[in-house]
Amino acid sequence: MNYAPGVVAVVLVTLATLAVGTWGLRFSRTTSDFYVASRTVRPALNASAIGGEYLSAASFLGVAGLVLVFGADMLWYPVGWTAGYLVLLVLVAAPLRRSGAYTLSDFAEARTGSTHVRTLCSVMVVAIGWLYLLPQFQGAGVTLQATVGAPTWVGSVVVGAVVLINVSSGGMRSITFVQAFQYWLKLTALLLPAAILVAVWAGDGAPHPVDAGGGGDLWSLPLGSGGGAGLYTTYSLIIATFLGTMGLPHVVVRFYTNPDGRAARRTTLVVLALLGLFYLLPPIYGALGRVYAAELAASGRTDVLILELPGLMISGVLGDVLTGLVTAGAFAAFLSTSSGLAIAVGGVLSQDVTARVVSKRGPSGITAFRLGAVLAIVVPCVAALVAPDLAVARVVGLAFAVAASTFCPLLLLGIWWRGLTAPGAIAGLAVGGLGSGFAVAWTLVDPAAGAGWLDVLLGQPAAWSCPAAFLTMYAVSRATRDQVPAHVRRFMVRLHTPEAVELDRG
Incomplete structure (x- = not known):
């Protein structure tokens, strides 16, 4: 196998990432630059990031691999991941920016007036961040193994090292430019090969897509294991992806970088367009894979479909160039997402853990952030080395389920209902976090679980863990209504008052 295209692609993306990050260092001077880019990122740049x-x-x-195996039912994943931003736009983006918080933990403490809620939120941010980082390192290992023949641990180590250099040197300000560059690289890396591969398919008289499992000409298979379980899994997946987006720490923290609430809404609108454009492409690879790469489904190597499809369809130099291009896009995906998660998790750790070791003043605030970034990267990187065989899309889906079961109720009730209390928030976070967390542990320990109802409920927990968290948070808050924070009315006015109105009043 020719490994040259993969090697060249990985080296070029790594060098470009470091170069853009180094260029961004010119703008990183203060602690605020490291945490939220001093809240000066404009909508177009922020949306690309x-x-x-x-x-x-x-x-x-992951999406292309899922479509390869299960058919068009798997389009619920990209549809849900995109629609989550619509919910974020309508209900959360602007009020969250107006809160003035740096992290989800800051918002929780400011809204409830409780350090206990803050501590619990910090634990959840770190847990979700590490769970989301795990498949990034796994994907990097799979990519380098498939394209350059390296052991799986090499990809995890390389991505971890590059991300750590960029994040610790320039923080949010530097990473913003890196992530914006990497979005357009990823889009190009899928769009150009897809256009060529579709043209090849149209011109060679290949048959229409068939069932990758060899069962005939079926395009779509039941999501899950069929029957009631399949219907339940579909609904649970929709809930997790629609509501989990607002609880992802690396997504939420980017809205703190906007200048104001109006900019946060405009950013979300642009994000919807950018995501909608991108998600048109992976299903094309999945469909073509049903014609040219059905053996990948039979061997369980679905996550490498995009990486190997160009070589399977086109031989020679063109096939090598396209392979190098998709490899570059895949490696950029690991780097950009890992960078955002490292910023979010490192920010929380630096405020609630490492800041207790070093002073928060002056340069020491940046030192605390850098120590937090090291912890944010090292722990999931080691976990990926220990457990390298987990399905990428499945682990990410579980992270969405945990986010939907914890921060979604906290944000929606905290922003739109003045009756939320600290005991209610703690109880709801505990129920949603423990319920979805147990499901994650069950699934990770036994990824080949059977098709019984218990396995189905724990394999996709959002349909029961998210409503349980909402109901618990509401019921306990009603039972402790005498503990509604005294400042809540003033805080709610701040969340829902446009900045232009405040300026007029000033």
């Missing part, structure tokens, strides 16, 4: 960090290993590699 969000697209860069949001389109992860699951988006670039």
Whole structure:
């Protein structure tokens, strides 16, 4: 196998990422630059950066593999991941930016007036961030193994090292430019090969897509294991992807970088367009894979479909060039998403853990952030080395389920209902976090679980863990209504008052 295209692609993307990050260092001077880019990122740049960090290993590699195996039912994944931003736009983006918080933990403490809620939120941010980082490192290992023949641990180590250099040297300000560049690289890396591969398919008289499992000419298979379980899994997946987006720490933290609430809404609108454009492409690879790469489904190597399809369809120099291009896009996906997660998790760790080791003042604030970034990267990187065989899209789906079961109720009730109390928030986070967390542990320990109802419920928990968290948070808050924070009315006015109105009043 010719490994040259993969080697060249990985080296070029790594050098370009480091170069853009180094260029961005010119703008990183203060602690605020490291955490939220001093809240000066404009909508177009911020939207490209969000697209860069949001389109992860699951988006670039996992969706095509799922379509290859299960058919068009798997389009619920990209549809849900995109629609989540519509919910974020309508209900969360602008109020969250107006809160003035740096992290989800800051918002939780400011809204409830409780350090206990803050601590619990910090734990959840780190847990979700590490769970989401795990498939990024796994995907990097799979990519380098498939394209350059390297052991799987090499990809995890390379991505971890590059991300750590960029994040610790320039923080959010530097990473913003890196992620914006990587979105357009990923889009190009899928769009150009897809156009050529579709033209090849149209011209060679290949048959229409068939069932990758060898069962006939069926294009779409039941999501899940069929029957009621399949219907339940579909609904649970929709809930997780629609509501989980607002609870992802690396997504939410980017809205703190906008100048104001109006810019946050405009950013979200642009993100919807960018994601919608990108998600048109992976299903094309899945459909073509049903014609040219059905053996990947039979061997369980679905995550490498995008990487190997150009070589299977086109021989010679053109096939090598296209392989190098998709490899570059895949590697950019791991780098950009890992960078965003490292910023989010490192920011929380630096405020609640490492800041207790070093002073928060002056340069020491940046030192605390860098220590937090090291912890944010090293722990999931080691976990990826220990457990390298988990399905990329499945692990990301579980991270969405945890986010939907914890931060979604906290944000929606905290922003739109003045009756939320600290005991209610703690109870709801505990129920949603423990319920979805147990499901994640069950699935990761036994990824080949059977098709019984218990396995189905734990394999996709959002349909029961998210409503349970909402109901618990509401019921306990009603039972402790005498503990509604005294400042809540003033805080709610701040969340829902446009900045232009405040300026007029001033």
